[in-house]
Amino acid sequence: MTVPIGHTNTVVVGLDGSECALDAVRWAAAEAARRTATLRLVHAELPLPAEALDRSGAARQALHEEAMLWVQTAILAVDEVAPGVDVQVRVEVGSAARLLEEESATAAVVVVGSRGLGGFAGLVLGSVAVALSCHAKCPVVVMRGDDAAPDGPVVVGVNGAPENWYVVDRAFEEAEARGTELVAVHAWRPPLGTARIAESVGVVWSELDTVREAKVAQRLEACADRHPGVEVKRHVVHGSAAHRLLEFAEGASLLVVGARGTGGLTGMVLGSTSQALVRHAPCPVLLVRPGLAEQIEHA
Structure with missing residues (x-):
């Protein structure tokens, strides 16, 4: 796999709990196995609205627990497709597009679904792909x-x-x-x-x-x-x-x-x-x- 200078042999995939994202995870897992690369699962938790008072932290905790369930589901999907692939996980609060753009600075390729839920909610079809195609530091695969x-x-x-x-x-x-x-x-x-x-x-x-x-x-x-x-x-x-x-x-x-x-x-x-x-x-x-x-x- 051609890797931009200074990057690592890592396949990054955006995860948001949708079926389309799981398809992207499976494709990325197979690609990582083919390239003997590390697979990195990345999820952007939704920021809470400024007016949402979450003094107890219950809302944030619920979103994080949901994210970790999605991560576990994704890891099971990886094991089915490409057992033995080295898997890393990154879960943070923020914008999915910005988080994946940041990941692209060290990845060989970034994989995203063409539509999604969760961390990609509210984004029109292809908008994450558009953002990455404009600013990513590595090639981008859009699952279709x-x-x-x-x-x-x-x-x-x-x-x-x-x-x-x-x-x-x-x-x-x-x-x-x-x-x-x-x-x-x-x-x-x-x-x-x-x-x-x-x-x-x-x-x-x-x-x-x-x-x-x-x-x-x-x-x-x-x-x-x-x-x-x-x-x-x-x-x-x-x-x-x-x-x-x-x-x-x-x-x-x-x-x-x-x-x-x-x-x-x-x-x-x-x-x-x-x-x-x-x-x-x-x-x-x-x-x-x-x-x-x-x-x-x-x-």
């Missing part, structure tokens, strides 16, 4: 897809951005670790309203497809040398990148895309393609933030 195929291929979106090299290389690494093939997808839209004009001047879209295929092949070859055992299938298709990636992700074990974002934990912005995939993908989504490019150590 009840019917994801563990042995399915790894799918990656390929584009011409310079930082996409790191996304593609991470996808190669994930496919290599899983012993599965890599499906590389480049989607583009011929300029609307120009098909007739293009035909009149002798431009054929298939010729432009060929040019793009060559560029995609060049990008893949740059990473393939580092991962010679990975079988690659590449596709250059027309249409929305989000829509076409969702199609190819059916039956996949993982979808790898770049994420970009600005702003604080409020006013967050996640790229439209990434946001659509976080909301609708049929399998887990690995978000690789461009800002991490300078931190990644190539083994």
Whole structure:
């Protein structure tokens, strides 16, 4: 597993008592076992409203006891999926997004559910993922897809951005670790309203497809040398990148895309393609933030 420089080989997973979070725990446990990594369960207890007078501490104690029950349930789930994995636990009062962002400073990867309860209550779908994609110091996995195929291929979106090299290389690494093939997808839209004009001047879209295929092949070859055992299938298709990636992700074990974002934990912005995939993908989504490019150590 590619680990940002100065980080530890630890898989962090957000826990909040929801079924979606338990799915994230199971996935993270299997990932930790695959990578011989430590698994760290993290839960953010809800802060009490300022107007809540809890002089006896009973309310806080009740919330903490509930949290520890969720932790015990998560540990049982880990034992079922990956017995023997080293498990650590962190339970604190605070914001889930901020706590997981803090954890990302030393983790190899952070895993979160796409929706939740408890410590993630009140957050809209994907908001924790958006926060982490903007500010996490490591890649983030958002659990998606009840019917994801563990042995399915790894799918990656390929584009011409310079930082996409790191996304593609991470996808190669994930496919290599899983012993599965890599499906590389480049989607583009011929300029609307120009098909007739293009035909009149002798431009054929298939010729432009060929040019793009060559560029995609060049990008893949740059990473393939580092991962010679990975079988690659590449596709250059027309249409929305989000829509076409969702199609190819059916039956996949993982979808790898770049994420970009600005702003604080409020006013967050996640790229439209990434946001659509976080909301609708049929399998887990690995978000690789461009800002991490300078931190990644190539083994």
